[in-house]
Amino acid sequence: xxxxxxxxxxxxxxxxxxxxxxxxxxxxxxxxxxxxxxxxxxxxxxxxxxxxxxxxxxxxxxxxxxxxxxxxxxxxxxxxxxxxxxxxxxxxxxxxxxxxxxxxxxxxxxxxxxxxxxxxxxxxxxxxxxxxxxxxxxxxxxxxxxxxxxxxxxxxxxxxxxxxxxxxxxxxxxxxxxxxxxxxxxxxxxxxxxxxxxxxxxxxxxxxxxxxxxxxxxxxxxxxxxxxxxxxxxxxxxxxxxxxxxxxxxxxxxxxxxxxxxxxx
Amino acid sequence: xxxxxxxxxxxxxxxxxxxxxxxxxxxxxxxxxxxxxxxxxxxxxxxxxxxxxxxxxxxxxxxxxxxxxxxxxxxxxxxxxxxxxxxxxxxxxxxxxxxxxxxxxxxxxxxxxxxxxxxxxxxxxxxxxxxxxxxxxxxxxxxxxxxxxxxxxxxxxxxxxxxxxxxxxxxxxxxxxxxxxxxxxxxxxxxxxxxxxxxxxxxxxxxxxxxxxxxxxxxxxxxxxxxxxxxxxxxxxxxxxxxxxxxxxxxxxxxxxxxxxxxxx
DNA sequence: GTACATTGCGTCAAAATAACACATAAGATT
DNA sequence: AATCTTATGTGTTATTTTGACGCAATGTAC
Numbered sequence: 001x002x003x004x005x006x007x008x009x010x011x012x013x014x015x016x017x018x019x020x021x022x023x024x025x026x027x028x029x030x031x032x033x034x035x036x037x038x039x040x041x042x043x044x045x046x047x048x049x050x051x052x053x054x055x056x057x058x059x060x061x062x063x064x065x066x067x068x069x070x071x072x073x074x075x076x077x078x079x080x081x082x083x084x085x086x087x088x089x090x091x092x093x094x095x096x097x098x099x100x101x102x103x104x105x106x107x108x109x110x111x112x113x114x115x116x117x118x119x120x121x122x123x124x125x126x127x128x129x130x131x132x133x134x135x136x137x138x139x140x141x142x143x144x145x146x147x148x149x150x151x152x153x154x155x156x157x158x159x160x161x162x163x164x165x166x167x168x169x170x171x172x173x174x175x176x177x178x179x180x181x182x183x184x185x186x187x188x189x190x191x192x193x194x195x196x197x198x199x200x201x202x203x204x205x206x207x208x209x210x211x212x213x214x215x216x217x218x219x220x221x222x223x224x225x226x227x228x229x230x231x232x233x234x235x236x237x238x239x240x241x242x243x244x245x246x247x248x249x250x251x252x253x254x255x256x257x258x259x260x261x262x263x264x265x
Numbered sequence: 266x267x268x269x270x271x272x273x274x275x276x277x278x279x280x281x282x283x284x285x286x287x288x289x290x291x292x293x294x295x296x297x298x299x300x301x302x303x304x305x306x307x308x309x310x311x312x313x314x315x316x317x318x319x320x321x322x323x324x325x326x327x328x329x330x331x332x333x334x335x336x337x338x339x340x341x342x343x344x345x346x347x348x349x350x351x352x353x354x355x356x357x358x359x360x361x362x363x364x365x366x367x368x369x370x371x372x373x374x375x376x377x378x379x380x381x382x383x384x385x386x387x388x389x390x391x392x393x394x395x396x397x398x399x400x401x402x403x404x405x406x407x408x409x410x411x412x413x414x415x416x417x418x419x420x421x422x423x424x425x426x427x428x429x430x431x432x433x434x435x436x437x438x439x440x441x442x443x444x445x446x447x448x449x450x451x452x453x454x455x456x457x458x459x460x461x462x463x464x465x466x467x468x469x470x471x472x473x474x475x476x477x478x479x480x481x482x483x484x485x486x487x488x489x490x491x492x493x494x495x496x497x498x499x500x501x502x503x504x505x506x507x508x509x510x511x512x513x514x515x516x517x518x519x520x521x522x523x524x525x526x527x528x529x530x
Numbered sequence: 531g532t533a534c535a536t537t538g539c540g541t542c543a544a545a546a547t548a549a550c551a552c553a554t555a556a557g558a559t560t
Numbered sequence: 561a562a563t564c565t566t567a568t569g570t571g572t573t574a575t576t577t578t579g580a581c582g583c584a585a586t587g588t589a590c
Contacts, residue, residue, distance in 0.1 A: 028293045030361075030393055066391050070361030094359040094395050096335030126331050128295055128395075130359050180449070182530055199568075209530055216570080217548065224546095234555095240567040241555035265447050265474060464537075481539080482579065499587095505536040506586040531590100538585075546577070552570090559564065 023122045027064040031129040035174035038138035039191045044157040044207045053112035056164045074132040089134045092177040096128040133174040197243035227253045288387045292329040296394040300439035303403035304456045309422040309472045318377035321429045339397040357442040361393040398439040462508035492518045
């Protein structure tokens with residue numbers, strides 16, 4: 001976590017305290033929440049955080065330094081929780097219901113850290129949060145909790161427990177957006193290992209969309225995009241015909257992400 | 266404009282002063298900007314504001330009362346500038362570049378109103394803005410300037426002059442989003458009068474998309490959506506074959522807006 | 531009436547999509 | 561080692577959607 005004025009965190013687990021002590025360095029009432037998607041064991045995973053001061057889980061989030069773009073702040077959150085850089089990250093919506101924040105929740109956190117309520121007013125005020133979603137490589141991700149008071153974990157999207165505040169809505173909106181954007185851009189580059197099979201890629205699409213696709217039609221459509229390179233290599237140790245391995249043609253992939261798939265009117 | 270505590274605006278054109286006097290009632294560092302689209306004379310129009318303290322035009326915007334949802338605040342901006350209610354309004358992106366605000370511009374405004382710079386710190390700080398776009402009926406809109414120091418006007422999208430700050434980017438992003446969303450929802454309900462012809466609707470689509478569409482294919486596609494009711498009436502005073510009039514089937518229209526057009530994977 | 535402009539309604543070929551059939555390969559089973 | 565099981569690789573075909581275009585109909589202008 002980037003701190004202003006190079007101040008060190010002297011009290012572990014007091015990230016919040018440090019921010020409060022430097023609150024003039026942060027944009028007031030504004031936060032970032034990241035929905036970080038991964039893919040493993042044919043399941044869509046979401047990186048969630050469990051803190052000791054609540055029974056519920058939360059999306060990884062952070063605040064916005066006054067001198068930083070919100071996009072940069074989102075990159076910081078992503079990097080802080082996953083150790084990853086250069087990842088696909090996209091702003092999808094801003095959540096600003098007047099009562100999306102609960103003073104009770106905020107005060108419980110302040111209480112947990114032993115911060116007097118009047119010192120924590122900045123934190124307990126009304127917050128608007130900008131939602132970002134990221135697609136990351138599950139295996140390259142090293143979940144990084146900030147100190148001992150939290151657990152950072154990959155959770156199956158199907159078994160996400162109750163989340164704090166409106167984080168469930170944020171998560172749902174992120175997935176809805178991702179589903180929509182599958183029509184506008186290819187997906188997979190960050191979510192799969194470098195070498196993968198077409199069935200694996202298909203499972204990824206099926207998992208995101210939440211429904212089955214026809215194998216043969218999927219192959220045709222995905223190959224037509226022209227972003228895949230067929231490797232001269234097959235997957236081994238499978239109890240059936242060995243599927244071919246593919247990799248993304250990164251150059252073409254980036255181009256299509258940039259220009260979008262052709263659609264519509 | 267809604268004011269807290271029922272305070273009256275005693276000094277005309279001092280909306281800003283009033284807000285500064287009650288700044289604790291507003292979300293700090295957060296604003297709303299609305300891209301309000303209209304359609305007239307076969308041209309896409311944007312509602313813009315020209316203030317006396319700048320050579321450039323601006324998007325209508327506002328601040329967010331701490332007790333209001335950002336969506337409500339956007340409705341307030343829209344209603345305040347157009348007198349309209351119940352209009353299609355959609356959040357499309359949040360703009361949070363660190364240097365999107367210029368202290369020079371803010372100070373020029375404060376200067377214009379004779380507000381001392383130290384009193385105007387709230388206003389001159391870094392702002393993040395949430396962008397909304399609206400589709401409104403040009404003829405039902407009564408542009409409403411706030412006092413004598415500003416002009417509110419419909420400007421042809423093709424001849425939008427230089428805008429302040431990043432408002433040009435906000436406008437462009439709004440139109441990009443609208444173009445994309447034409448694939449996901451029908452458009453026209455708020456932009457056209459109650460009775461309209463298919464060629465008029467087509468011109469609207471062409472104007473938004475910035476390119477010609479085939480008449481016959483357009484008819485087929487738009488009728489297939491099932492939201493149009495053919496009326497037993499024809500447009501008069503045209504120098505050629507009188508086109509039939511149509512209206513939207515509001516019930517079906519709302520349903521399709523809600524459920525979306527079928528597309529994609 | 532004739533000219534003109536634009537609408538209404540249609541056709542047809544091309545492209546995209548959906549549904550389905552069959553041979554193949556690799557480990558597992560016997 | 562022959563066979564079974566399972567999932568892959570590569571088709572084909574019918575259906576739907578899209579794009580490009582032809583032509584008659586209708587209202588005003590002259």
